[in-house]
Amino acid sequence: MTGRPSLPSGEQGVQPGHRLAHFLVPSRLEEIADLAGAIRAFLETKATPDQVDAVELGISEAFNNIVLHGRPGAKAGISCSFDQHNSSLLIEIEDQGQPIPEDRLAAAGPHVFDFDETDLASIPEGGMGLAILKMAFDRVSYQTIDGVNRLTLEKRVGQLP
């Protein structure tokens, strides 16, 4: 992450309701590995390994969706910030690309995986990302205001230290 002073930015703290960490990364697929590494290190003491895996997976799917479908441009940044509230992690991801169509996000869910495992043709090769994103978190909301898309993700992690 050398040479990318914005990843991760400082802002470390433990006060409930305050931002715990903030990451700002360029909108390129190649950036997700570094972002994921930073997030894993940040969450190591804040969640169980399975919860950390789920958060990494969900954020990766969100990031992929922004880069591949929102297309904000390689120089545009994607912001990812972490807060805590009671026993939940609250994650906000912001970008200024094309928003996710409301019907696509609403339609995504576990039913994507209600395939017949004996029928090869019914097994999806794509279109799984938003479903996985929603399944990885306990609550997902999305809004676009003044050209800024904000994806809010909640993960219950038990009592934080």
Added chain:
Amino acid sequence: MIELRREGDVTVVSLVEKRLDATLAPRFRSDVVGLVNDGASKLVLDLSQVQFMDSSGLGALVSVLKAVGGRGSVVVCGLSSSVQQLFRLTRMDKVFSIAPDVAGALAVAQG
């Protein structure tokens, strides 16, 4: 990105990357489906070095499975705990033959 070796009529494909994600999945899909199109029909996919997989990586594995179709077999092995979690979440653990390691996968593929 991948290393290949033959064990009898089985092709062992080892992915030598820590992540199978949207960055690498298209090339992985192309390379391995290319092997199938060139005649490989029994595949062991060794994912023991892969610590993270997303939906793109999963989709690439499904593409390989579909390319083989009913003409052969695909066995995946060496799944990390996070990859196992992804397989369970998406019910792909019901779709793929899964073995703990290459030796176990070869036994399934050759059986």
